[in-house]
Amino acid sequence: MVTLYTNGHIFDGNGWIEAFAVDGSTIVATGRTTALIQQYPKATIVDLNHHFVSAGFNDSHMHVLNYGYGLASLQLAEHTQSLKQLQQYVRDEIHHRNIPSGRWVRGRGWNHDFFEDDQRFPTRYDLDQISTDHPICLVRACGHACVVNSLALELIHVTKDTPQPNGGAFDVDEHGEPLGIFRENGLDIVYQALPKPSIDELEEMLENAMHHLNAYGVTSAQTDDFVVFHGLDYHDVITAYQNLEAKGKMSVRIYEQNHFTNPHDLSQFLSEGRNTGIGSFWFKYGPLKMLGDGSLGARTAYLSQPYADDGSTHGIAVYDQTTFNQMIDLAHRSGMQIAIHAIGDAIMDRIMNAMESSMTSHPRCDARHGIIHCQIMRPDQYQRMKALDLHAYIQSIFLDYDIGIVNQRVDPLLAASSYGFHTMQRIGLHVSNGSDCPVELPNGMVGIQCAVTRKSVHHDYGVYRPEEAMSVADAIRSFTIEGAHASFEEGIKGLIAPGYLADFVIWSDDPFMVEPQQIHTIHPLQTYVNGTCVYGQNHIDNQ
Numbered sequence: 001m002v003t004l005y006t007n008g009h010i011f012d013g014n015g016w017i018e019a020f021a022v023d024g025s026t027i028v029a030t031g032r033t034t035a036l037i038q039q040y041p042k043a044t045i046v047d048l049n050h051h052f053v054s055a056g057f058n059d060s061h062m063h064v065l066n067y068g069y070g071l072a073s074l075q076l077a078e079h080t081q082s083l084k085q086l087q088q089y090v091r092d093e094i095h096h097r098n099i100p101s102g103r104w105v106r107g108r109g110w111n112h113d114f115f116e117d118d119q120r121f122p123t124r125y126d127l128d129q130i131s132t133d134h135p136i137c138l139v140r141a142c143g144h145a146c147v148v149n150s151l152a153l154e155l156i157h158v159t160k161d162t163p164q165p166n167g168g169a170f171d172v173d174e175h176g177e178p179l180g181i182f183r184e185n186g187l188d189i190v191y192q193a194l195p196k197p198s199i200d201e202l203e204e205m206l207e208n209a210m211h212h213l214n215a216y217g218v219t220s221a222q223t224d225d226f227v228v229f230h231g232l233d234y235h236d237v238i239t240a241y242q243n244l245e246a247k248g249k250m251s252v253r254i255y256e257q258n259h260f261t262n263p264h265d266l267s268q269f270l271s272e273g274r275n276t277g278i279g280s281f282w283f284k285y286g287p288l289k290m291l292g293d294g295s296l297g298a299r300t301a302y303l304s305q306p307y308a309d310d311g312s313t314h315g316i317a318v319y320d321q322t323t324f325n326q327m328i329d330l331a332h333r334s335g336m337q338i339a340i341h342a343i344g345d346a347i348m349d350r351i352m353n354a355m356e357s358s359m360t361s362h363p364r365c366d367a368r369h370g371i372i373h374c375q376i377m378r379p380d381q382y383q384r385m386k387a388l389d390l391h392a393y394i395q396s397i398f399l400d401y402d403i404g405i406v407n408q409r410v411d412p413l414l415a416a417s418s419y420g421f422h423t424m425q426r427i428g429l430h431v432s433n434g435s436d437c438p439v440e441l442p443n444g445m446v447g448i449q450c451a452v453t454r455k456s457v458h459h460d461y462g463v464y465r466p467e468e469a470m471s472v473a474d475a476i477r478s479f480t481i482e483g484a485h486a487s488f489e490e491g492i493k494g495l496i497a498p499g500y501l502a503d504f505v506i507w508s509d510d511p512f513m514v515e516p517q518q519i520h521t522i523h524p525l526q527t528y529v530n531g532t533c534v535y536g537q538n539h540i541d542n543q
């Protein structure tokens with residue numbers, strides 16, 4: 001059965017169309033409304049009521065499982081006015097979420113400074129009043145302290161005979177009995193003992209994360225999920241996705257950025273017959289993913305010169321040149337795509353050295369290797385990316401925060417050649433966009449506003465390198481067709497065109513029409529994946 005979508009502001013990825021026809025999971029025709037009605041006289045007609053429509057967003061680098069994990073823990077920040085309120089909230093949530101006895105209850109965000117009744121840290125005994133059947137771990141808002149209940153203490157084997165940890169502590173009473181409070185490195189005792197999630201729990205987290213992504217208009221995600229929990233086997237993650245697919249519960253198309261930290265695990269993955277491009281429309285193996293360095297905010301991005309606001313450090317490189325060479329060469333020679341996290345210019349050098357050497361000794365056409373983040377860059381590095389034909393996986397939403405720190409953290413000359421998104425496009429790189437969620441919310445419209453305005457959405461930091469602004473059309477393409485290019489799917493995804501998958505979004509407003517600083521307020525009314533509405537109400541007429 002064919003459905004005709006008409007009377008909208010429909011951006012097909014290149015220009016404007018009047019209408020498009022969907023048959024099942026596929027867009028079968030686009031063009032003028034009258035012609036399509038003639039072509040499909042029996043079609044159901046949907047009036048888009050002048051709303052803006054684009055292809056579904058493709059978040060080209062994020063962490064779906066981490067996002068789902070965060071959503072699964074209780075958000076305590078708004079329920080911390082008193083210890084009693086905190087206890088009641090957690091008790092209610094255990095009930096509402098139907099958390100079975102024995103399963104860990106995790107939450108984050110309490111702050112005893114805001115308690116009106118008793119301004120002290122909660123103890124195991126306070127948490128025992130919530131439940132003695134569930135192990136409970138509640139992390140303070142700062143992330144540097146947590147409290148657990150008596151059952152949790154029992155499960156992690158902490159008693160009065162346990163030695164105090166280096167660089168941290170757990171609190172004890174006058175008899176030396178642990179009170180359930182852990183500080184600084186003491187938290188590792190708790191975290192290492194937390195059980196890895198079961199496949200059922202992984203499925204729940206992934207499914208929930210995908211629903212939240214749909215609410216932001218995301219229909220495809222390129223995601224790094226293998227290195228999330230202590231002791232988690234990557235096979236479990238793959239199984240969870242495949243189970244969801246078998247149950248028809250996928251609502252986002254996944255291109256897995258297969259994260260490995262050593263050649264042994266990567267070799268095993270490859271020896272199992274897994275490689276880039278293998279999979280279905282719902283779950284597909286993508287590139288080898290590695291971490292190169294840290295972040296600009298934490299001064300751990302690895303720079304070629306000392307930090308301007310801390311001369312004692314260049315940042316941290318996760319791997320040396322030899323390890324990069326080994327991993328990248330193994331993946332490249334095996335026909336695998338490669339995408340590596342690099343924020344500082346010095347780590348980009350190291351990664352590009354390794355890629356160049358592999359690509360020179362084993363030339364391969366259209367490998368589509370790339371760099372995730374591409375933030376602090378020297379002018380010569382743009383040209384080197386072009387020479388190696390590397391894909392730039394950017395997160396323009398990072399400008400929201402980074403504009404406020406980049407000029408302090410790095411030398412002005414280096415800051416003046418960084419975050420060069422327009423330059424990347426101008427010299428012909430493929431530039432896809434994402435959120436690195438849960439680092440940022442997967443809100444593409446916020447990313448588009450940052451890319452277009454080169455200003456922070458939430459702070460008044462002024463304009464940063466306005467010459468690097470993207471046009472609205474290019475910013476939308478970075479979230480659609482360019483993401484599809486990153487996964488070799490530009491022939492089926494990222495445009496509203498005949499033969500393409502029916503993944504599209506009907507938005508509240510048109511980013512081409514609103515004031516640029518209002519783009520972040522645009523939200524999906526409906527999100528469609530595979531021709532099916534996965535988010536929003538069935539009728540959009542009165543919105």
Ligand SMILES: [Zn+2]
Nearest residue numbers: 061062224436
């Ligand atoms: Zn990431």
